[in-house]
Amino acid sequence: MAKLLSPFTQRSVTYRNRIGISPMCQYSCTDGVPTDWHLVHLGSRAVGGAGLVIAEASGVEAIGRISPGDAGIYSDAQAEAWSRITAFISGQGAVPGIQLAHAGRKASTQVPWEGHSGIPETQGGWRPIGPSAINFKDDYIEPLAMTLEQIGQMREKFVASAKLALAAGFKMLEIHAAHGYLLHNFYSPLSNQRTDAYGGSFDNRIRLLVEIATAIRSAIPDGVPLWTRVSCTDWVDDGWTIEESIELSRRLKALGVDCIDCSSGGNVPKAKIPSTPGYQVPFAARIRREANIATAAVGLITGIEQANQVVESGDAEFVLLARQSLRDPYFPLHAAAQLGVKEAIKPPIQYERAF
Numbered sequence: 001m002a003k004l005l006s007p008f009t010q011r012s013v014t015y016r017n018r019i020g021i022s023p024m025c026q027y028s029c030t031d032g033v034p035t036d037w038h039l040v041h042l043g044s045r046a047v048g049g050a051g052l053v054i055a056e057a058s059g060v061e062a063i064g065r066i067s068p069g070d071a072g073i074y075s076d077a078q079a080e081a082w083s084r085i086t087a088f089i090s091g092q093g094a095v096p097g098i099q100l101a102h103a104g105r106k107a108s109t110q111v112p113w114e115g116h117s118g119i120p121e122t123q124g125g126w127r128p129i130g131p132s133a134i135n136f137k138d139d140y141i142e143p144l145a146m147t148l149e150q151i152g153q154m155r156e157k158f159v160a161s162a163k164l165a166l167a168a169g170f171k172m173l174e175i176h177a178a179h180g181y182l183l184h185n186f187y188s189p190l191s192n193q194r195t196d197a198y199g200g201s202f203d204n205r206i207r208l209l210v211e212i213a214t215a216i217r218s219a220i221p222d223g224v225p226l227w228t229r230v231s232c233t234d235w236v237d238d239g240w241t242i243e244e245s246i247e248l249s250r251r252l253k254a255l256g257v258d259c260i261d262c263s264s265g266g267n268v269p270k271a272k273i274p275s276t277p278g279y280q281v282p283f284a285a286r287i288r289r290e291a292n293i294a295t296a297a298v299g300l301i302t303g304i305e306q307a308n309q310v311v312e313s314g315d316a317e318f319v320l321l322a323r324q325s326l327r328d329p330y331f332p333l334h335a336a337a338q339l340g341v342k343e344a345i346k347p348p349i350q351y352e353r354a355f
């Protein structure tokens with residue numbers, strides 16, 4: 001059996017295969033409430049055979065959304081709308097997951113098809129927050145440096161969102177600590193110039209993420225898998241490094257995080273990212289081997305053989321697909337056919353005659 005199509009069990013959750021849909025913002029919500037678009041978008045990928053479907057970065061509070069169109073998981077209306085979507089995903093045999101997020105200093109920006117600048121408060125935006133008052137780039141809004149009281153409240157917000165997500169039917173949770181958003185802002189020295197317990201040394205810079213992961217782990221049932229998406233490097237000389245990511249992963253594993261989703265970059269505009277096929281897989285491989293924790297590989301994984309090789313070689317337990325899954329929602333079903341294990345994923349009964 002091709003390993004890509006083999007089931008994997010984490011805590012009390014079994015994924016039918018190792019193909020996950022990477023979280024993808026759809027910028028299509030009002031007040032953070034997901035819509036029929038999300039039902040069809042996420043639902044189609046569950047129909048396509050993925051083992052895991054991770055819903056987009058969802059703000060733990062309104063000002064933690066990247067744009068006014070982003071999803072949230074901080075209100076009952078949002079949870080209710082998500083419930084319909086998670087029920088459909090589960091009904092198709094996929095595990096519904098959600099990415100718990102706070103956009104930090106990259107919040108209050110335009111949806112991408114309208115532009116790439118910050119939206120000032122006078123035009124319907126809001127004041128972002130971050131570890132320090134340093135903006136991401138000139139046309140982004142300068143964040144307010146968080147007080148210790150706000151940092152304490154942030155732990156509670158992540159925990160409240162984690163509980164709300166489980167009530168809405170999600171079966172795995174991912175903490176978004178990558179791509180230049182709040183938790184990445186804290187652990188990268190490029191965006192964190194604090195001189196208190198949350199800035200300076202490695203231990204201090206990772207403190208907020210460690211506290212949030214600890215608090216979520218102790219607030220959710222033992223059976224629920226908890227993942228963390230990390231930017232494994234800032235891709236600049238004086239930034240966050242893969243060696244720091246490995247040490248962070250060891251700490252996260254010790255406190256009960258089950259998988260590191262290995263992405264990179266996003267915290268500074270000047271980073272030069274070598275976007276070649278599978279360019280982040282080596283991070284997943286190193287973290288898996290050196291921190292002894294399950295990993296998910298993501299980034300320019302587009303081929304069936306390529307995806308299977310990532311898992312077969314032991315570089316990662318999971319492959320996450322983003323853009324390729326938009327081009328081909330049936331990638332997992334196609335992979336099962338191509339790898340000669342059609343029986344590994346049952347297509348929906350309504351579609352059986354096509355497969």
Ligand SMILES: Cc1cc2nc3c(=O)[nH]c(=O)nc-3n(C[C@H](O)[C@H](O)[C@H](O)COP(=O)(O)O)c2cc1C
Binds near residue numbers: 025056057301
């Ligand atoms: C439309 C779109 C939206 C995205 N939104 C998110 C997101 O909500 N959270 C996240 O961590 N990454 C997000 N990403 C990044 C993807 O999850 C993925 O890491 C990246 O696209 C690389 O994978 P790929 O080469 O398979 O597209 C997004 C990517 C795309 C294309």
